Amino acid sequence: MATIKIRAKEKDGVTTVKALMTHPMESGFRKDSTSGSMVPAHFIQEVMCEVGGKMVMNAHWSGGVSKNPYLSFKFDGGKGETLKLTWTDNMGKSDSVEEAIG
């Protein structure tokens, strides 16, 4: 299942990227209400965005980012290019998506 919803729009030479990822983002500080044990940390650590093979944005996150994280950023240019967004979590899982900039 794709875990990333993404939109990339170019206007007046500036591309705005908005992305929503599906992820529990467990900080490791929360207790399970039924069992009383700590819920192990499980969160996205790194989100990287590349355009035409070149990194434009690289984010490092902690478990302090909300569940099903939202991310938005802007960069110059990008018209007609393809953007690649990849996340990696602390359990080594990852997902990526490619989107044509419209």
Next chain:
Amino acid sequence: MNELRRLIIKGSVAAGTLGVAVGAGLLVPTSVLAAWPDKAFGEKKMDDAISTLLGSGGMTESAEINIKAPEIAENGAVVPVTVTATMAGVESITIAAPNNPSPLVASFDLADGAHGYASTRIKMGKSGDVVAVVKAGGKLYTAKKEVKVTIGGCGG
């Protein structure tokens, strides 16, 4: 002859431990960029976390950083935060919540061409400041905004 033998043994031992570490998930293979800064994210005090991450604790307050966050957040689990920095040469934007158990929340490295803009949603354990630290031209600038978190949604 003997020295060469030593070297080979040393080399294979080093490669062996690295392989084990990767296999055990201790070292998650990441991109060519800096790996996830676990030390900075593990700090319990915001100032320590920022100086570990960005190298220097000396920061200047700047009016060129704008933090958009709600004054009253009805749900601390989802606090939308947008940071806009208008100075030139922004290299990174870091968002921190000093009252959280792990104060460093997110850090965005921005390449040339990326704007001084980052937006996300963060968790806040209790009312307090949202702090943004912007690195531009090798210097650190900061701004903060207070967010009141009301649990139960009575809006008070």
